[in-house]
Amino acid sequence: MPIDFNITIAGSAGQGLQTIATVLIKVLARNGYHLFTSQDYMSRIRGGHNFTNVRVSDKPIYSTRVSPQLLVALDQQSVDVHYKHLADPAIIIHDSDTIKVRKSKKIQDIAIPLAKLSRESGGSVYVNSAAVGALFALLRLDLKELVKFLEASFAKKSFEQTKGNIKAATAGYTYTSEKYQTLNIHIGKVRKKNLMLINGAEAIAIGLIAGGIRFISAYPMTPSTGIFTYITGKARKFGIISEQAEDEIAACNMVLGAGAAGVRAAVTTSGGGLSLMCEGISLAGAAEIPIVIANMQRPGPATGFPTRTAQEDLDLVLNIGHGEFPRFIFAPSTAEEAFYTSIHAMNLAEKYQVPVFILGDQHLVDSGITLDKLNQNKVKYKSYMVKSGNLKKPYLRYKDTKSGVSPLAYYGQDKVAFIVDSHIHTEDGHISEDMVVAKKLTEKRFRKINGMKKEFYGPQYYGLKNAKRIFVSWGSTYGAVREAIDTLLEKKNSVAMVHYNKIWPFPVEESIKLLKSRKDIRVVENNYQAQFNRLLKREIKINTGEPILRYDGRPFNVQYIIEKFEKRQK
Amino acid sequence: MPIDFNITIAGSAGQGLQTIATVLIKVLARNGYHLFTSQDYMSRIRGGHNFTNVRVSDKPIYSTRVSPQLLVALDQQSVDVHYKHLADPAIIIHDSDTIKVRKSKKIQDIAIPLAKLSRESGGSVYVNSAAVGALFALLRLDLKELVKFLEASFAKKSFEQTKGNIKAATAGYTYTSEKYQTLNIHIGKVRKKNLMLINGAEAIAIGLIAGGIRFISAYPMTPSTGIFTYITGKARKFGIISEQAEDEIAACNMVLGAGAAGVRAAVTTSGGGLSLMCEGISLAGAAEIPIVIANMQRPGPATGFPTRTAQEDLDLVLNIGHGEFPRFIFAPSTAEEAFYTSIHAMNLAEKYQVPVFILGDQHLVDSGITLDKLNQNKVKYKSYMVKSGNLKKPYLRYKDTKSGVSPLAYYGQDKVAFIVDSHIHTEDGHISEDMVVAKKLTEKRFRKINGMKKEFYGPQYYGLKNAKRIFVSWGSTYGAVREAIDTLLEKKNSVAMVHYNKIWPFPVEESIKLLKSRKDIRVVENNYQAQFNRLLKREIKINTGEPILRYDGRPFNVQYIIEKFEKRQK
Amino acid sequence: MTTRNYFHSSGERAWCPGCGDYSILSSVENALMNLGKKPHEVLIVSGIGQAAKLPHYINTNGFDGLHGRALPAAFGAKVANHKLMVLVTSGDGDIYGEGGNHFIHAIRRNLDITLVVHNNQVYGLTKGQASPTSDLGMVTKTQPDGVFTIPFNPLQIAITLDAAFVARSFSKEIEFTSKLIEEGVNTPGFSLIDVLQPCVSFNHVNTCQWYSDRVYQLGSSYNPSDKSKSYKKSSEWGDKIPIGVIYKNSRRTYLDNLIKPNDLPLIKRKTSIKGVESLINELY
Amino acid sequence: MTTRNYFHSSGERAWCPGCGDYSILSSVENALMNLGKKPHEVLIVSGIGQAAKLPHYINTNGFDGLHGRALPAAFGAKVANHKLMVLVTSGDGDIYGEGGNHFIHAIRRNLDITLVVHNNQVYGLTKGQASPTSDLGMVTKTQPDGVFTIPFNPLQIAITLDAAFVARSFSKEIEFTSKLIEEGVNTPGFSLIDVLQPCVSFNHVNTCQWYSDRVYQLGSSYNPSDKSKSYKKSSEWGDKIPIGVIYKNSRRTYLDNLIKPNDLPLIKRKTSIKGVESLINELY
Ligand SMILES: Cc1ncc(C[n+]2csc(CCOP(=O)(O)OP(=O)(O)O)c2C)c(N)n1
Ligand SMILES: Cc1ncc(C[n+]2csc(CCOP(=O)(O)OP(=O)(O)O)c2C)c(N)n1
């Protein structure tokens, strides 16, 4: 029987949910379980209600499910919020003294004196460790692995703390395995295999590093900060310089300065920060400076929902920056793809000397998937700068070439000096007021589009060949749509999906091939205005059905899509 | 015979071209001539090459022509640059000592010792006045009117200066009328009538004042500064406060603060400054604060061509601001319309509590037209705030109404306190993390679109009914396209134009009515990407022919359009 | 303290238990009561951050705008309705980092508003990155080698820019902070009150204890109107940190130049149709 | 002065005759010659404005970016290639107005770059609006009642923020300005040279004569390393305006914390595939 087990770990911020989730995830992945993990948290540091979802399977999975079979509830609120969503049957692990669970036939109530066990282990802060011990006992996971992990992850903390955590975990484990000896909720057996677990933030960060990033600047903004923090943590080791800027305008212009000087550089941000980079991105267009902008979307406008997910900035990245210039936009579907896309983005920014957007979102950034490996040979770092010693003189920074791309050198290369400029300029970068110069310059820049269009990347077809109904999706909705297709196919529906990772330049011909003749197309996206749907109609002039939208800050899931689909069937 | 006389006044910055043009224009308008004036200047304060064009007619005119019949050349460069464009026959007024004119059959060379006359009048700085004297003599205009004007306009300068200017003007007049007694280039007679001359900057500024502006903030940026300067100059008198901000972000947020507090307020800017307001505009969307953004376009990206014209920011204003929210976009065709649009913009921003864009450009701002009058009764100031004493309690700043529009009060009105907020919020403006609240809030905001669509404004049809060929245009290209239609109609072509002043919400039904059945549509616009063409295709799914584009920083003119048109005919 | 503070609003606060923000909120509430204001007469403007949530937790008018942009918004609102008492409450990252340019130029303008900065020397809401006021050496996830950019001294900058009123407080000293806010509000022109505020979740260097051990109140012998002494005093940091009014002056405020005391606020003014007609007539 | 200055570039300058910018350009050319630099070893970064056109009129590397954003761009370029000598030349509006936040934070970082501000106390290119340094009372089209916002004193702010080198000059004093630029370049860390510059077209208050009548060179008895004296000296404005090195210190520069003298510049560094492999392995 295929494994599909869904665990929710819930509590308030500051209760240590993250530790429980991390150890559970690590151990499961190391044992060969495929996982999909996702996060739901509030814009606060303590209190409120947060939860992590860990879905477990024996084959690769791509999305979250709404009904957990197991709930670890660290406070009463967690029981109250999730109770009605629980699967039948389901289990709740909770503190026996402080949390009450309403009796129900479908619920198996695992009440453990977590607080007591914590106190007995040296303090009140080990409740989460006691809970993870209980969880391991119930899932028949190895206590030794748990202890090993706790040892490693608390290595930098005091001995006291490490000891307390291990003691509480062991106590939770022992108590639970004794009391619930007979309860069998073994999640199923998989072939033992070491899988890696990666989330979108790590994937983009490692991808940017593999893509040769030398300088990064950012201003903290949820949900993009994780990418910046990751690279900063590795900066020394990789000879990267990372600078937290005073604001996003500085971050963007620092990166442009670095890019003009000849190194690969990127900024990370989210909506509001992206808005502040609008002028800087226009400068990248004018001065033809390579730059990668990793924009991780959250719902807007303005402050919106700081810790939630959305796909609302598509129209903005398509059009950001006053004036006209070409750009690339990629929207990775999964963490795996985000890794390759990020390397690709670094290469393309330099190859075409244009801004390249990596358009992710909170759902992508905070969701983890298990993988066998990441292959650096799939998308390789490649330099597109003039080789030292090869600079033709006089060097024209904005040489009007057939491809529209001018040879790219760094300041002082081969003893040559040149200027990078933001005006209408001549080929050597100096200000011009000439109308012919202006016309030619614009045409040169846009000639790059010919090459850019060929940097092929999707769209991807999945599902029944010649399916009657097509779902069109882009970016991080991939997983939910893909699994909805699987489910619908099982129910004998004639469906398939066309998924976009490369958004701009729009893959017109490929889209026409895949979509033009289709009668029943429904675009799925995380926004109100159906922005991609609108783009699709503009670019290939097709009729689409009522789009399937979600704009409440939450990611799609299979159930949501199928409900909307079935509603329309009637 | 209809009058159509075209004068170019050229020289370098700092030579006083503006004075010549202004007096000429004023006197002609006061005598009942219809004018169209336009400016071509460089991004520098002294030197370079600038010129003003004054086209004279006996009926309303809307655009400039490229071939002047009369050139006032204040330096050699002016002769060199304009020589090949001169009409046949044409006249050049210039200094006899310093400027050489190549002999030609078509050119009548009016060489006047301008510098000498200036020196004899008290100094070397009166050359421009000597030239305008010469010009008045040739055109058989009244010296008395010239003197009167000079007296008035130098009123604030020293007596010395005023005297010198008048003396030089008189000398130029006398010298020329004596020497060129027989030359008759009388421009034609019109019925004497006092016409006003207004340019786009004045029109928008006066419109905003008539629309009840109380606060304006801006950061200087060509070509928008004239609007800001105008209002600032009148601020005291009208009880307005005007503040030059430290940057555009501050300007925008100051206006939002003022808007939230209950006064009508606007910012003026151009491309780069608009980019910096991206986040602020998103805040206007989130917090539903009325704001008018007058963005005067110039070619980009980045610094681009600071003093030239373009229509490149359409895509940006359509999509500016992260997240999703409704907005209005108006692109006035002429200075006359700009006046009414600006009043309308002020009203609508308050009525719907959304950002309203007035999208002009350098061509609109710097071009003058003659009019009989401006009628304040045509678009009236109207308040949409809750009347004092009428506030229903509890007051909900974001009340979820049928129309999507919540009652608008000012802070403290009827002793009520409330909060204006940038997050997803409840009806009373407080932060929420609830998904249902988010969904409802977005839907409420977008419900406004229903009302907004009905605020009807164009498109406008001009030309042959049921014409075979349709030109589609928007904003300041109106004049050139309209006169191109006139010319083509004279040549018996079956043509008409559909012109857009209201861009967003897009007038879908009206457009379908006017355009859907047309086979031959060509969009005319001042950009490379044919942005409006793209929008049109997205909104009403029609096929359009190759657009007629110009992206060299210069405005369209009749000749340019007809050439492109005829090229395609073949 | 009065018995019932009608500025107090019920409801949850999304702050950590033990956060210094609670005390600052109390100080603001008290100050408003002591000033004899009514909720509708007061506007509190903020940016984004933990501190910036304050307007949601108090019963006054509020404007919770963009990160870093509280000061220009406050400017617009105050100018629109100068009868409002305008307070800005926001964080160190918000005001000195993202909003640094507005901080400078707002002081130069000297509009009559009062700025209360919750200075926890860290970016709280985004999880503990260094802020402009973080001490040298503080290690965070984005400053793994420790902060090596020299800390921003807001008091010294404000004094240099001739702010009308410059003070420092410590959140734990609720009454003292209230009094400073009252005095700031009562001083015409731009008032800055930088309040040291423990962030129990992310600032493990400048803890409540750390501040308590160091702060001392400026005595009555200290004269805040001598600019060069104030400048010197404001540089004290380390073993001893002065709190109290550090600098005071009485230069013309922004609106002194534009509005007479009895003038109608902008929100009550109307444009005359005749006036517009005169503008049109100038074009002939 | 050397006979042929190979930094000198021919071609038209879009500046008004008589503008102080010409002299500043000469000073920069001379300084670079005297420093023994080659054109390709130098990068000049600017924003937008009359002053900011300078990189187009000199034979070095250039980056002419956005209004107000020269400092962050210079930061990025210098960090990317610390072997470049990086100079920023821009206007008072650019650096202290639009770019004010970067000015503050760039000084705090103390990266080894030299900033030359063409301070004409006005927005030149946009036709004469007041800038942050305009004197009180100056009447312009956007300040018809005269400037009433207190002028920004860049020197005093830079001193307060502990800039490594703070100087003022007057454009007419070409040699003197050159020397200051040289000294600024030779001082490790962030150097500011604020150069008073007549704008003949728009600043009719602070004319060349006005400056000439007032500036005086600081004598050798003046000690620029006493911060409080420097602070006081920098406040002098009016009848007497000091020019010369006003303040100097020698704190650690930004890159001292990150790069050893013999380290490869970022532009020469490569990422190892093995290194990336190790990151991937951490995920198991
Ligand atoms: C333009 C923009 N950039 C970044 C953010 C993310 N952000 C929210 S709060 C914050 C820092 C807040 O720090 P501070 O002002 O010191 O407040 P605290 O949370 O410490 O009280 C940041 C960076 C944002 N909301 N908007
Ligand atoms: C974002 C942006 N805002 C405004 C402008 C318009 N602008 C160009 S130069 C300038 C002022 C320049 O003043 P300053 O820096 O003092 O230089 P100066 O011309 O006086 O040398 C302004 C406001 C711009 N180019 N970009």
Ligand code: SF4
């Ligand atoms: S993170 Fe720090 S500043 Fe924010 S609420 Fe918690 S303790 Fe207060």
Ligand code: SF4
């Ligand atoms: S306007 Fe002023 S600053 Fe600009 S070039 Fe002319 S004199 Fe120089």
Ligand SMILES: [Mg+2]
């Ligand atoms: Mg803080």
Ligand SMILES: [Mg+2]
């Ligand atoms: Mg200047």
